Amino acid sequence: LARELKLEMSSEVYDCIVIGAGIQGSCTAYQLAKNKQKTLLLEQFVLPHSRGSSHGQTRVIRKTYEEDFYVQMMHESYELWAQLEREAGVELYRRTGLLVMGPENGEGFSRLKATMQRHKIPTVFLEKQEFSQHIPNVNLADGNGALIDTFAGVLYADRALRAVQRLFQSCGGGVIKDGEKVIDIRPGTEVTVTTDSGVYRGRSLVITAGPWANTLLTHTGLQLPLKVVKINVCYWKEKIPGTYSVGQSFPCFIEMEPIEGEYDIYGLPSNEYPGLMKVCYHMGSETEPDERDKQTDRGDIDILVRFVTRCLPGLVPVPAVVESCMYTVTPDHNFVLDSHPTYGNIIIGAGFSGHGFKFGPIIGKLLSQLAMGQVPSYDLSPFRIQRFQSHARSSL
Ligand SMILES: Cc1cc2nc3c(=O)[nH]c(=O)nc-3n(C[C@H](O)[C@H](O)[C@H](O)COP(=O)(O)OP(=O)(O)OC[C@H]3O[C@@H](n4cnc5c(N)ncnc54)[C@H](O)[C@@H]3O)c2cc1C
Ligand SMILES: O=C(O)[C@@H]1CCCCN1
Structure with a gap:
């Protein structure tokens, strides 16, 4: 009985629920809250933790990419990191070359x-x-x-993650619930998300679950060709x-x-x-x-x-x-930034293939745009699920 009571559905409907408080989910949640979206960020482990991909003290930031689209995104990402440094009042980037x-x-x-x-x-x-x-x-x-x-350098990763989560919580409408593992997702115009201790509803859902992406996507009938x-x-x-x-x-x-x-x-x-x-x-x-x-x-x-x-x-x-x-690796090492092929209000950020941290703020912006039904500010074709075609399995 106690469990049933605890799992009672919260009456609140969030504008967006984000699953996974790694760098991508945390940046997405922050962007949503900045855009006045009532946002719930769910994390299975008690924060901070070292079980995913975003822990550790340092990451490389660079524009050194062969592909134009990454270079273009990095121009803005550097600006957004600098903005985060100002907002949080902490040093996040150190130039080393x-x-x-x-x-x-x-x-x-x-x-x-x-x-x-x-x-x-x-x-x-x-x-x-x-x-x-x-x-x-x-x-x-x-x-x-x-x-x-x-201009390349080091990002202070743990510090950055904490700063983004703190900024998110300081926005009106930004709620983090950690130590809550999502165990079920019911798609619909309102998505219902069940954790081991509660049931929540959101008008949209962002899945940024790092190495656990496919485990969560099972509930939506989709599997991506990701290798952990x-x-x-x-x-x-x-x-x-x-x-x-x-x-x-x-x-x-x-x-x-x-x-x-x-x-x-x-x-x-x-x-x-x-x-x-x-x-x-x-x-x-x-x-x-x-x-x-x-x-x-x-x-x-x-x-x-x-x-x-x-x-x-x-x-x-x-x-x-x-x-x-x-690392959660895609066959071409490019990210997945897309809406779910069947449920347009479920957004997926996955497969960051060991190079996603430096893009955190821009990925947060893009995933939040998708979640709000806006046109994303970059051409996302390199990141579409459709590119896998023969790999992506729909079990619906
Ligand atoms: C050794 C190493 C070096 C790297 N070096 C660089 C670098 O130099 N530069 C760079 O840009 N990038 C680098 N990266 C890559 C970068 O760190 C990752 O791309 C990035 O951290 C991925 O973040 P994420 O939010 O997608 O995943 P994660 O950090 O794994 O976050 C996903 C979160 O979802 C949570 N979650 C999963 N399932 C559930 C559930 N059912 N319910 C609730 N919560 C759930 C997890 O607990 C986790 O906290 C490196 C990665 C590694 C491992
Ligand atoms: O994202 C990066 O910049 C580093 C470079 C080398 C591989 C690991 N990730």
Whole structure:
């Protein structure tokens, strides 16, 4: 009886319910509340938590993308991050620059260079002979070229997430309920969302559930071709503390792989843990989000040990600290930002494929526009569900 009473339906109808208080759901909820939408943000875990994709202290922010649409979105995203810094009164971005190393004549590296030039993004192209003068303590592999995106840097991720959630709650109409797992969704002109302790109704629903996207989408008869992988977040000890630190103006870096020009290995200057530099492999092994640590594959760490030994001689080539995070990856590594194919008032933000944090504020704006029935301010065709066609299964 107690349970039935607790699960009694709240009489309130929200303009929008957002499921998942990672960076994407939190930014979306904030945008909605700013637009005077009565908004409920539901999160399964007690906040803050480290079980999804948005925890940890740092993320890379950059415009260094091959695709024009990402570069265009990043122009505005930088502005929106700066606006958030002003609104929250905290520093969220630190400029460090981003060093990209990749096969000099490879297609990926050439396309990247061309995009940077086309968009007039402040970039320094480093010749092999001058490399070590600018970037000491890094060995550039034979055949690799190097460039620096000078406005790239670090976002303080945990701090950003807290700031956005606080701003959301300080808007009239912004409510967070954490420690409430959504267990059912009933589509309709008013969507009914049941958690393990309540029932809520919203005129629209945004699903930003990170690695759990498909679990929730089951209730709506849709499955997306998403792969959840566990990333071993490795920190490496500096032989001489400070060698690769933000204080010494050491940049973030990305090393592109020789064959396809995909991003392969990346690093951030030592900062959050003094004396330790974060260097990770941009791939991992598949995992169940609720059983993340059952995945114990460390093949990525072997690759990193070889890389650190070869390229970063100032680091001890054994990870000192290993943390965990998950990517939710689409087949083309582009995001999903779209309405549900059957229910127009259910909006999906998913598949951020290990590079979505920096877009948080702009994704929040786009998903809120979709939820309010407005025309989104960017062409969302690269992000449509329809592109999967043969993959996306409708079980309706
Ligand atoms: C190691 C690592 C490094 C990265 N580096 C970068 C980088 O340098 N730059 C960059 O831009 N991006 C980076 N990313 C990617 C970026 O962090 C993610 O794209 C982003 O955090 C995804 O956010 P999200 O809100 O979609 O997911 P999440 O943060 O996972 O949020 C989803 C939330 O939904 C909740 N939820 C799920 N199911 C339910 C339910 N049934 N009921 C209630 N709540 C539910 C979850 O608990 C979770 O809190 C990195 C990611 C990782 C893992
Ligand atoms: O989004 C980013 O900028 C980083 C780059 C390398 C891979 C992980 N994500």
